[in-house]
Amino acid sequence: MQCGYSRNDDFNGPRQEGVGLYQVYQKDGRRLDAGRAYLGDGRAWPNLRVLAGRPAQRILFEGRRASGVLVGGRRLLVRREVVVCAGAIGSPQLLMLSGIGPAAHLRELGLPVLHDAPDVGEHLQDHVDYTTNLRVRAPGLIGTNPATIVRIARSIGAFRVRGEGMLTSNAAEAGGFIRSRAELDRPDLQLHFCIGMVDDHNRRMHLSSGMALHVCVLRPASRGRVRLASSDVDDAPLIDPGFLSAPQDMALLLEGARIAQRILGAPALAAYRGRRLHGSGTEDDDGLRALIRAHADTIYHPVGTCRMGADARAVVDPRLRVRGVDGLRVADASIMPALISGNTQAPAAMIGERAAAFVLDDRD
Ligand SMILES: Cc1cc2nc3c(=O)[nH]c(=O)nc-3n(C[C@H](O)[C@H](O)[C@H](O)COP(=O)(O)OP(=O)(O)OC[C@H]3O[C@@H](n4cnc5c(N)ncnc54)[C@H](O)[C@@H]3O)c2cc1C
Structure with a gap:
């Protein structure tokens, strides 16, 4: 709100624009997948063999x-x-x-x-995403630091028995759909706000709690491709996502990264200030472009x-x-x-x- 974005309690309702909490694909506090949601344990389907x-x-x-x-x-x-x-x-x-x-x-x-x-x-398209990660110690944030590990250990019982507590979090709890420029007729950027840091898809872990604000380009112009590496199905195919090959995607992601900086600097987040994992937060456009080139990646779409x-x-x-x-x-x-x-x-x-x-x- 302090940055000019209105609250939206249902992104899947009549209006997509705004910021709020995401709906999640969960049952009884646990993440569901389409297989279990549609087929259960499979026993009700005698004509199905998995x-x-x-x-x-x-x-x-x-x-x-x-x-x-x-x-x-x-x-x-x-x-x-x-x-x-x-x-x-x-x-x-x-x-x-x-x-x-x-x-x-x-x-x-x-x-x-x-x-x-x-x-x-051909025509591989994906939401290219840039994440601002902050090392922060504050209520509600998670990480691999000892305090969080103790909290997680204490939460296991409530999760197992009642499907409640911090382990039910989808991590990317909040987000939004926003316009980079007021004159646009619909959002062109999406935000995912995570209650922990996300560095290289969590392949790189840090001994610290923190938070991450993702911003991604909603309708990228860049195109990539999938090709075979060999004629063996066990050889992973060659994936060229083509990220940022269209200059307008870089321009929009740069604007998105600036918006993320403004949101993270808002008065409401004063208790959540922290050191950036990448960069200083004071980069000029060239510096921020370099950070985007180094760290932008898929948000899995x-x-x-x-x-x-x-x-x-x-x-x-x-x-x-x-x-x-x-x-x-x-x-x-x-x-x-x-x-x-x-x-x-x-x-x-x-x-x-x-x-x-x-x-x-x-x-x-
Ligand atoms: C880490 C992650 C987080 C995500 N989070 C969200 C989210 O929060 N919200 C959201 O809306 N979307 C999310 N997505 C995207 C969403 O999961 C995908 O868009 C969706 O699953 C695509 O469904 P699909 O059926 O096309 O492919 P998939 O779900 O990928 O299913 C394809 C399946 O085919 C299998 N397979 C591949 N090759 C073969 C083969 N040769 N033989 C047999 N099986 C094969 C794969 O192992 C896989 O199980 C996320 C994706 C990832 C990876």
Whole structure:
């Protein structure tokens, strides 16, 4: 409020703009995932068998019709169709391993080309994000410091028994959708406020409590790509996120980082002043750009690599069927033609629901 942003108690309501607390995907104080939310423990579904921890190596075809998948060297055959939902990185990888992708790239790796689909793996979009981390000791903040570890240990009982207490936190508890310039007609930046520091996705831990204010570009112009590193599914694919390749994304993220500085300097946060993990907070634009180049990264919303569209180059059609072959759909975040202006988990679940409806509708 002190920085001119209004309170919003429901970002998914009629108005997205404003700052407030995030809704969370939880049940009984525990984070849920789509698998448990839709299937429970799986026992209610006698027609379902889950083979966990085994990647699909490739999709099998009879002619141009998908007939099954190869898993652990075993051929699992389907009666109707194959639905790929390996995510924005895994789905293009699996399609390419199965001969559907940019022909020249597949040939380079010695893979047979079933269908030349140049957009498989292209158009990778993600919310590029810059985080201001502060080392702070103040109520409610967490870290790997001894005081927090003691608090966590004391919270385990309440969490286990009643699903209550600090361990129910999603860490990124608050945030918002804001406009970088007043004349815009909708927010172009998103904030995530975390009650602990987040350095390099927490790969780097610090013996200190603190907090982090993330800011990300909601509709990035930069595009990246996913390509195969080899013809083996166990070799991670090559991911070039293309972050900041479009100059306007850097300009907007710079503005976002300045807004984050203003928010962290607001009177309401006076008790939460602290030393920055990166930089001093007094950088000029060049200095802040250098910090952004060094530390900006994904906030985990990759999409676009099997983009849906009505045009001939689109990887899937509007009913999520892979063009150029039969009996194959993709149903995950990879099909989004453009990145949505917000978090991607619920839209990914919605894509799954639409795909299920299409499969049922299209039964012979
Ligand atoms: C750390 C993190 C935090 C996030 N936080 C949020 C959040 O707070 N809110 C929000 O809205 N979104 C969040 N997201 C984004 C959200 O999780 C994704 O947008 C969503 O899960 C995408 O769903 P999906 O079905 O496309 O892919 P995924 O959920 O990634 O599912 C794809 C699955 O396919 C598997 N797979 C890949 N290749 C193969 C193969 N060859 N064979 C078999 N299986 C394979 C993968 O292991 C994975 O389990 C977060 C993401 C991450 C990584």
